[in-house]
Amino acid sequence: MHFCYTHTIISIGLNRSTTSVDTNNIKRPTFVTPPFGGYVSGHSGYSRCAADLLEAITGSPYFPGGMGVFNAVQNQYLVFEDGPSQTVQLQWATFHDAAAQSAYSRVWGGIHPPMDDCPARRIGRAIAPKAFARARASSAQATRP
Numbered sequence: 001m002h003f004c005y006t007h008t009i010i011s012i013g014l015n016r017s018t019t020s021v022d023t024n025n026i027k028r029p030t031f032v033t034p035p036f037g038g039y040v041s042g043h044s045g046y047s048r049c050a051a052d053l054l055e056a057i058t059g060s061p062y063f064p065g066g067m068g069v070f071n072a073v074q075n076q077y078l079v080f081e082d083g084p085s086q087t088v089q090l091q092w093a094t095f096h097d098a099a100a101q102s103a104y105s106r107v108w109g110g111i112h113p114p115m116d117d118c119p120a121r122r123i124g125r126a127i128a129p130k131a132f133a134r135a136r137a138s139s140a141q142a143t144r145p
Contacts, residue, residue, distance in 0.1 A: 038112070038113060039112075040123060041106050041120040043102050043103055043105065044102070044103035044117045044120035044121050045120035045121065045123045045127075047098070047099035047102040047124065048096075048099050048124030048128070049123075049125070049127050050095070050124075051095035052125060053128050053131060053132055055096075056128070057132075061094045061095060062093060062095075063092060063093065063094070066093070067091055067092070068093075068095075069089060069090070071087065071088075071089050071090075072084050072089075072090070073087050099124075103117050103121060
């Protein structure tokens with residue numbers, strides 16, 4: 001079994017012996033690995049849950065007006081570095097389109113491998129009906145005299 005963690009490949013044998021190899025000399029410097037072990041992606045789970053909740057609340061899978069839009073202005077959006085290199089307008093027809101892009105961004109950015117994405121989306125999908133039911137119950141209690 002092999003795990004890649006930052007710049008080290010850790011091999012665990014059947015007899016539970018471990019060896020490690022420094023990958024600084026064998027991988028491209030542009031290859032990004034997450035600086036932590038694999039966990040489900042919070043962006044994927046929360047985004048999927050939010051998309052399902054917005055669909056339940058609005059009764060439609062579509063953004064109001066037919067299109068969700070977000071403008072990321074050149075060199076004014078990112079906090080930790082300059083970017084984006086030019087102004088970008090993101091557009092989504094459905095809440096799930098936006099949620100999927102949020103999830104993919106973590107993979108594209110090297111924060112999560114793809115295997116962290118799908119389980120998180122399933123968790124978000126499972127939580128959404130429970131969150132909606134709880135919100136309705138809380139709302140009903142708040143409106144009682």
